[in-house]
Amino acid sequence: MAQATTTARRRTRRLNPIDAFLWLIRIVAVVVILVGLTNSLTSGRLSAQQWRDLMVFGVSQGSVYALIALGYTLVYGVLKFINFAHGEVFMSSTMIGFFAADALARSGMWNDQPIVSLFIVLIVCMLTSTLVAITLERVAYRPLRGSPRLVPLITSIGASFFLQYTFAGLFGVGTRSWPQVEILQGSWQFLGFRIVRTQAVVILAALAMMALLYVFVERTRTGRAMRAVAEDQETAALMGIDVNRTIVVVFGVGGAMAGVAGFLWGLAFQTVFFFTGFLPGIKAFTAAVLGGIGNIAGAMVGGISLGIFEQVGPSAVLAGLGVEGFNQLKDVVAFTALVLVLIFRPSGILGERLSEERA
Amino acid sequence: MALLEISSLSKAFGGLHAIDKLDLHVDRGEIVSVIGPNGAGKTTFFNVITGMITPDEGEIIFDGADLAGLRPNQILALGMARTFQNVRLFPNMTVRENVMVGRHTRTKAGVFGAILRTPAFRAEEEETKRKAEETLSFFGTRLVGYRFDQPALNLSYANRRRLEIARAMGSDPQLLLLDEPTAGMNPRETLEITGLIGKLRDEKGFTVVLIEHDMRVVKGVSDRVIVLDHGSKIAEGPYDEVAQNPDVIEAYLGRPATGTA
Amino acid sequence: MSLTAAETTELLPAREVQLDRAVRVGLIGGLTAMFIVTSGMLETFDLRMIVDPILSLGYVTLMAAPFAVGYVAGKAPPVLEGYAAPSVGARNVQAGAIAGALTGAIYALYALIIHVLDFSSVFIKLTEQTKKIVTLDMGAGGVLILALVMAVSGAVGGAVHLLERRWKRAVLYSAFWVVMFGLLEVLVSQIAFVRRISAVKELLYGTDAGLTLIGAVIIGGLVFAAYYYLDGRVRAATRRAMALEGQQRRRFILISLGVAIVFLAVLPQILGPFLSEVLDLAGVFLLMALGLNIVVGFAGLLDLGYVAFFAVGAYTTAILTSPVSPKWSPELSFWTAIPFIILAAAAAGVMVGTPVLRLRGDYLAIVTLGFGEIARILFLSDALKPYFGGAQGMLLIPDIDIGPFTIDDSISFFYPIYAFVILFAYLSYALQDSRVGRAWMAMREDESVAEAMGVNIVAAKLWAFVIGAIFAAIGGALFAHKIGSVFPESFAILVSITVLVLIIVGGMGSVPGVTVGALALVALPELLREFAEFKFLFYGTLLIFMMLNRPEGFIPSRRRARELHLDEVEQDAWLAQAAEQDPAPAE
Structure with a gap:
């Protein structure tokens, strides 16, 4: 029977139909984007100033995504698992931050002592989301370490809904609105860009946090432990690293970053309700993949790119294609970006870091 | 004509040359052992020829067909089947x-x-x-x-x-690739598998390539032994001949200290 | 490897119930009680009587917390090999009581605080009514009474372990069913209304829903007797039926099929329009669940945008059958539309499947989620409004005709829906037990090895996506016909998650499990509409709970149970053992 298939086979270089189809998608995507862009830019529908505004808005939106994306990236880097509930960690900080800000606003301190109050609210936000993230890890994820991959993933989906509806139950389903900060009204001019002050704060704060985190991961003992655990848990444990503690730190740091994101969200977009975390959560994950999951700088790059795609994309591409109501399709642009990235370059713009890909 | 013909096959992971310009062939009906120290690229060799890893360069001709660009399932369909070092059922x-x-x-x-x-x-x-x-x-x-x-x-x-x-x-399959079939077995079981490998060829007509650390098994079954080190072939031939080869001894034991005999 | 040594050596002393653990779970119980109060569950649930004058669902829920922690605290740790089995006794009760008392104490403290201070601007559910309920409307004295009852409840929870297994089951189940019957008054009264057997209903239930005391005693007694008597016998009977061979086996299968079909045929007639409506909806979800079961349960591909296929089916039907679909309106009948629905679904399955073929499992989840959202937004958008009607949706989808019959109400819709359920269940079984099913299973277990063993991963994945898509699309088409219209809001991400919950609770990969899961988890919330705000909280909790405690589901498939439990451990043990015997490190 071993000799049954002995005929010499023709030497063929087969073009797989799947690859062909993917190439087709790639080409179509590039053509569509180019045609849309050319049409929009030549139509002069938006002035240069309006384009710049959109860009700035995209960057500030993207900074928030980037901060949330850090939580996904860190956890994925270390545990190879998507913490689906991370969007809710972010939402929890915005929600609790609202109550702190609201209380301060009622007491009049919000605008009398803006710097102090903002600082207090920032701390509240960070503490909340860190606490939520660490609790999640302890209660829901730690007992599942080493189970088949789908199990923790499904758990995190459950946790996501649990948190959403817990917040809905405790604080109601209505939308709450952060108080405005007077000193952050108006805008600054910068190199010909007009930047709304809150947006400037968002961008600067996000950049600062990223830099801090980068130093933390690259330069400190704990950061080194994190990288070691990401590389190989067992070996790290043998080298005397407390793996459990390190994983708690990873969740904690990711949570703290989501807390900053929640704080900035409150300043920039004001409104919050129990479902606020869902879309930014998915988009932040998209950003993490876009930049290269497990890669801290990648989260920043991915977040800001996604923010720009999402703000500029509809006007730049869809409008040029004559799509009606293109502004409704912001989210479609974001998700399409995700699909395209995974088709074009699954390891993201900057590639995966923290540890090598394990299939 | 050889059943499996490999020429200048290379695969590097980062800077590490797991397989470096490897040429070898396996004839129909042979039992060939691939040996070498740990990290010599033996398992990578299996992974590359079964299509689980794409080689950087080189040509693999199996039963007259070029395997370049084929998925593992297509290669299996051509008649090359394998087992895994760490048993993956x-x-x-x-x-x-x-x-x-x-x-x-x-x-x-x-x-x-x-x-x-x-x-x-x-x-x-x-x-x-x-x-x-x-x-x-x-x-x-x-x-x-x-x-x-x-x-x-x-x-x-x-x-x-x-x-x-x-x-x-x-x-x-026509060609059976066995990755350390006796790893983790006790001496009696090892003996049994050794006999079995012979039967695989004699009764079932498979050509067999095996990676093995246990030299008693290698000695017992192989028609020919190929020694890999750092991804290249350093020796080839019948067991007794290869076992005497100074390069092989050096690869396994390290360079003998100069001056002492 | 023989571990007979344990038989000859002395057993180690038993691991007893730990009292400090009781304190820990007691704290958790306290937090739970606080949550029940603060989330408004207590107030909403209090409106529903279980046993008419004395016990509302609110208090049942509140008391369930200390009971559960008492049960957990009083449970002895699992007996390990080489240890003696612990004796049961006062210690179990004591641990339960400690946990319950702690829960009660935390509750009391919290109740007093919210009674005095006003938090209602933050926690909007802490209304005056809630405050009344937490104190039994008797101030601090009421709080004290409730706290004491909680401590007792915890002790009772611990004391359950003193009962012999058979008694324990009978007691717990009779309590469970009393609550269920109290809740499902609507079910009994609907049947009673249709069948005019209201005497039974009046005996069991009071005027204001909820069981009467006599009713509670009757139901509790019946359930107790049933469980006590049937314990072990049902299992033995099933085993006998399974062991039948050849001719007998065939006859057994035919008879049970016949009984099932007759039962299904008369079921909607007995249940009446309202309950049939509920079953219809559950059936539509069941169609989706069977499809997702193929994708997730068989092939191991986690698809979170599954609702998109449901939407494709509904919209395709709407375009093909409705006379007022905006752009193009062929006005086919349901039956002639079916081939096109299948084609559209298959195309959608390939479209979603292809880009994600080479992706790792968890990326797949997010990408499919993205696809689901893209589909929903596109259906909603103005850009495609000329085709899909945008936010206004599409109307006037006609009824289904079967020969001379018109399927136009909830009772008659039951038949096509469940006919498809039976068909899809058959298809699931047929596929599972075939070359294709084996390829899926192998792929789920180890994708790269499956490919090395000859499985065409691309084809296997695409088939799973396509078949899953077709199941969901047929579900969507029936749904559209039943409602008579299609709106984009029906296809939110929550539907995908709900379907996922159904198959996980029932048991991934298990057709009977998925069926029971869908019926229970869709039908129950429909019957308990007044608690709709807590539905997703319940689903989320259930997901976490199942994954932590019973990842194989309540009615697992034989395989899945093995896969998700002990055997990983067993396998690791083997590997470790292998490594020990062969110290040569991996290449």
Whole structure:
């Protein structure tokens, strides 16, 4: 029977139909984007100033995504698992931050002592989301370490809904609105860009946090432990690293970053309700993949790119294609970006870091 | 003509040359052992020729066909089947089902046959089942009877190794690649597997390439031994000849200190 | 490897119930009680009587917390090999009581605080009514009474372990069914209304829903007797039926099929329009669940945008059958539309499947989620409004005609829906037990090995996506016909998650499990509409709970149970053992 298939086979270089189809998608995507862009830019529908505004808005939106994306990236880097509930960690900080800000606003301190109050609210936000993230890890994820991959993933989906509806139950389903900060009204001019002050704060704060985190991961003992655990848990444990503690730190740091994101969200977009975390959560994950999951700088790059795609994309591409109501399709642009990235370059713009890909 | 012909095959991981310009051939009906110190690139060699890893360069001709760009399942269909160093069965499928999966490329039934339960589908299913049981009976009584319906994870370690060989045999290959088939076995089991490898060729007509650390096994079964070190072939020939080769001894034991004899 | 040594050596002393653990779970119980109060569950649930004058669902829920922690605290740790089994006794009760008392104490403290201070601007559910309920409307004295009852409840929870297994089951189940019957008054009264057997209903239930005391005693007694008597016998009977061979086996299967079909045929007639409506909806979800079961349960591909296929089916039907679909309106009948629906679904399955073929499992989840959202937004958008009607949706989808019959109400819709359920269940079984099913299973277990063993991963994945898509699309088409219209809001991400919950609770990969899961988890919330705000909280909790405690589901498939439990451990043990024997490190 071993000799049954002995005929010499023709030497063929087969073009797989799947690859062909993917190439087709790639080409179509590039053509569509180019045609849309050319049409929009030549139509002069938006002035240069309006384009710049959109860009700035995209960057500030993207900074928030980037901060949330850090939580996904860190956890994925270390545990190879998507913490689906991370969007809710972010939402929890915005929600609790609202109550702190609201209380301060009622007491009049919000605008009398803006710097102090903002600082207090920032701390509240960070503490909340860190606490939520660490609790999640302890209660829901730690007992599942080493189970088949789908199990923790499904758990995190459950946790996501649990948190959403817990917040809905405790604080109601209505939308709450952060108080405005007077000193952050108006805008600054910068190199010909007009930047709304809150947006400037968002961008600067996000950049600062990223830099801090980068130093933390690259330069400190704990950061080194994190990288070691990401590389190989067992070996790290043998080298005397407390793996459990390190994983708690990873969740904690990711949570703290989501807390900053929640704080900035409150300043920039004001409104919050129990479902606020869902879309930014998915988009932040998209950003993490876009930049290269497990890669801290990648989260920043991915977040800001996604923010720009999402703000500029509809006007730049869809409008040029004559799509009606293109502004409704912001989210479609974001998700399409995700699909395209995974088709074009699954390891993201900057590639995966923290540890090598394990299939 | 050789069954498997490999020329200037290379694969690097980062800066590490796991396989470096490797040329070798395997003739039909041979039993060839691939040996070498740890990290010599033996398993990578298996991974590359079975299509699980894409080589950086080089040509692999199997049974007259160029394997470049083929997926592992297509390579299996051409008649090259393997086992894994760390035993990778489908643990929750039964013993029989494991071998039936091995027959996947030799069967055709599709979704519609399964849904409509056509006579052709039923006949093929029966045939697959019969063939699987026949293959399992190659190992004597160890994997038959009530074992057919046991999940693979309930098997003993040695039986898992046997089942993995059975699964590969199930695909009616011409060339069987065995990655350390006796690893983790006790001396008696090792002896049994050694005999089995001979039977694989003599009774079943497979050509066999095996990676092995246990030199008694290598000595016992091989027609020819190929020694790899740092991804290149450093020696080749009958066991006794290779065992005397100073390069091989050096690869295993390190360079002898100068001045001492 | 033989572990007979344990038989000859002395057993180690038993691991007893730990009292400090009781304190820990007691704290958790306290937090739970606080949550029940603060989330408004207590107030909403209090409106529903279980046993008419004395016990509302609110208090049942509140008391369930200390009972559960008492049960957990009083449970002895699992007996390990080489240890003696612990004796049961006062210690179990004591641990339960400690946990319950702690829960009660935390509750009391919290109740007093919210009674005095006003938090209602933050926690909007802490209304005056809630405050009344937490104190039994008797101030601090009421709080004290409730706290004491909680301590007792915890002790009772611990004391359950003193009962012999058979008694324990009978007691717990009779309590469970009393609550269920109290809740499902609507079910009994609907049947009673249709069948005019209201005497039974009046005996069991009071005027204001909820069981009467006599009713509670009757139901509790009946359930107790049933469980006590049937314990072990049902299992033995099933085993006998399974062991039948050849001719007998065939006859048994035919008879049970016949009984099932007759039962299904008369079921909607007995249940009446309202309950049939509920079953219809559950059936539509069941169609989706069977499809997702193929994708997730068989092939191991986690698809979170599954609702998109449901939408494709509904919209395709709407375009093909409705006379007022905006752009193009062929006005086919349901039956002639079916081939096109299948084609559209298959195309959608390939479209979603292809880009994600080479992706790792968890990326797949997010990408499919993205696809689901893209589909929903596109259906909603103005850009495609000329085709899909945008936010206004599409109307006037006609009824289904079967020969001379018109399927136009909830009772008659039951038949096509469940006919498809039976068909899809059959298809699931047929596929599972075939070359294709084996390829899926192998792929789920180890994708790269499956490919090395000859499985065409691309084909296997695409088939799973396509078949899953077709199941969901047929579900969507029936749904559209039943409602008579299609709106984009029906296809939110929550539907995907709900379907996922159904198959996980029932048991991934298990057709009977998925069926029971869908019926229970869709029908129950429909019957308990007044608690709709807590539905997703319940689903989320259930997901976490199942994954932590019973990842194989309540009615698992044989395989899945093995896969998700002990055997990983067993396998690791084997590997470790292998490594020990062969110290040569991996290459």
